[in-house]
Amino acid sequence: MQPTVASSRLRKILRAGAPMFLIGLLAGCLLPPEPKTEVGKDVFNLYIIVLFLAGIVFVAVEGFIVYAIVRYRRKPGDDTLPEQHHGNTKVEIIWTLIPTVIVFILFGFSMATLSEIEARSENPGVVVQVDGFQWDWTFRYEDGPVFNSEGGEPPVLRVPVGEPVRLVLNSLDVNHSFYVPQFLIKRDLIDLGENGRDNELEFTITEAGTYAGQCAEFCGTAHADMKFVVEAMEREAFDEYMAALASGETPPPTGGGECSTTIEIKANNTQFDIGEFEVPADTDFCIAFENQEAVPHNVAIYDGGEATFTGDFVNEPGSITYNVPALPAGEFRFICDAHPQAMVGDVTVTE
């Protein structure tokens, strides 16, 4: 019987569609984020190979199923039996070998990448003990500062760029997992008791910036809130920051990468020094706020009656840098929550 027009057209579409689909798959979706660590790059490359193999298997098998449905569908009224194949040893040996070969290729690549990930450097740039507990983190530096979460903001792990960072992962209670998606790696924090050895994780960040992370192992009620931030900075900035911290000075605002725009706002005599500012849409920006008097002030951004960002209060003369999440294009207002009548200005977010 001749294949129908519809089925031959379908076949044409399939023939053209399958490679297109594969290319689409590889081009855009089903990819992890762009890796920001050296190990992450290895994982990413491995993933691309695996995804490519997976894509071939997927297209071949699903393609055959669709083909079989179209091609071998019983014609109405056809009551004859098809040929009754019970099996064929030769082809079965062949299709035992196909997955075997794929599995061995995959295993080889995986082990090569694994040895890269597990490699430990002689002299890591910084060693930080990460304490995970329900539901927060503390970052302890060797002979150095301790960073906790402050004022509801997630704690910040500050590390240098381009040098191996070694984390000692220590749980103070139940299991947790240290995970930064853009690093493409995670490792569990498990309390193994007095004789247990903590897990270690080592990576080298390739680009300065701030990276969001959160606990990946379910750890009880507020597991979803157990977040942290990794702030990667150039070695000089890192040293400067740590030195300032050690000497008791207020550390300079950090994170060279993350503030493409910094707005400076000063408060004095219960007045802001500016009445309006403009920032680009859909981009994080910073507000460097300086309170010049012994009256509590802050900066909050409102969309109508609703706060989209609320900065911490500065209760006496001092400075703070707010990291403000991206805003959509439009008109907003910035306000001091303590003096909403007197201290108010306009924010224009432009495309």
Added chain:
Amino acid sequence: MATTTLEPRAGTYQRSWVLDWLTTVDHKKIGILYIVNSFLFFFAAGILALLIRSELAIPGIQFLDQNTYNQAFTMHGTIMLFLFIIPALSGFGNYIVPLQLGAPDMAFPRINALSFWLLPLGGLLIFSGYLFGGAAAEGWTGYAPLTNRSEGVGTDLWIIGLALVGTASILGAVNFIATIFKMRAPGMTLFRMPIFVWTMLVTAVLILLATPVLAAGLIALFIDRNYGGSFFDPSVGGNPVLWQHIFWFFGHPEVYIVILPAMGVVSEILPVFSRKPLFGYRAFVFATIAIGLLSFSVWAHHMFTTGSVLLPFFSFMTALIAIPTGIKMFNWLATLWRGKLILATPMLFALGFLSMFLIGGISGVMLASPPIDFHVQDTYFVVAHLHYVFFGGSVFGVFAAMYYWFPKMTGRKLNEPLGKIHFWMHFIGFNLAFFPMHQLGLDGMPRRISDYSPDAGWTLLNMVSTVGAFMIAASIIPFLINVIATFINGEPAGDNPWEGNTLEWATTSPPPPYNFDRLPPIHSERPLFFLTHGHGHAAVRPEDLEETAEDDVERRDGAV
């Protein structure tokens, strides 16, 4: 001959149908009880899934507070696995295995009834936490030491309920093994058993070896929580990783306990609706056994990120499972090859199984690679993977079995157009709900979180997923209408509506108590094929007609 054949039907006496169903030891009634019970729990756990998806549709806390959310996903996972998928497939096994073997009942009918009645009891105990200050909220994996330290009786009820359900499983497994080895009809050699029976046999062996390990772990956990034990709590010298080893030593064979019977169902349906024998019957049997054996050497691939396991070994063993699974996939495809496909609803669900389980299989092989696992472990990628295996695989198998064997169980055929509507809504809804989760996981969205930041960029895909979940729920409506309408006034099915070739189609629909008045001769894995198409058919192989020792026994004993 007719005058000397014993009437196999037991003498009946009047009693109310309620009492009859409550006290039945008939494998067919118990099978139906299993299936009805499983679907009730399916709807309950499905509602929990809708709550979870509603909460995650947009960022922010909308409907559920964190604690309620954690209870919801814990109960959803526990109930779906232990009280829906496993018992539903066991129910079909209970109904169909004795029929396919030509046996009058299971080997131990009373144990069969006991192992069923433990299920609703266990399930209700697990759920009853909601009445006593909150259900368990530690995830269906119940990781220590979180479970050691959580307050509330809900977790204790979860432990006791699961232990009961596990006991039911073990009893059922013993029964299946005894039935399959000792109750086969004359002529039904091991290599003439239908593939569904083979998969149930391997499943039963896995249950028998794996479930006691879970039971031991649960008892240890109960002692830790209530009597000052120190198995898993590091603060008193225990080891929390030990719990993970115990749980996954059960938990990975569990995955195959859930998927193998569904593979068996599909291996029954594809040949019948392609009008061909299963391609490579023996290869399929050996692949099933190989999967069963390998399943005990891969548990620690759930623990790659703990830093406590030998990565290359478990990675390699896990990847090896792709080989027997690949063989099965090729055998199914070759069964379609040059067949005459009849796209009735059971076949649609079976083809749905093939195409969806494939995706779960592929993502499983990806997860077997430790470096990739380091990125996506405990993210939505894993959630996507497990739903493509459990839902795209097993649940499609459950529905395929439902549409395939419903005529046998009730004597009435489910309505085809409604069945097709159900299938397509189910299929599309399923992919909308779960495919986006692959990307969410790759983007780094951890599983088991009640909320996420609007800045994370996960909002759109979560919304799509929620829409898909509600579409799956909506697809259940035509299914329920179909089942109810067919009960009331369905098309009579006859003994063998699908032209099946296994013994369950050789008796009436529904079968009488003790199943068979007489059995056809059994010369192959398709005994009815000869009855339908005759010995002269070109497709009948010479070896199918060879007399064996069992055939002599059959002749000597006469009608069964």
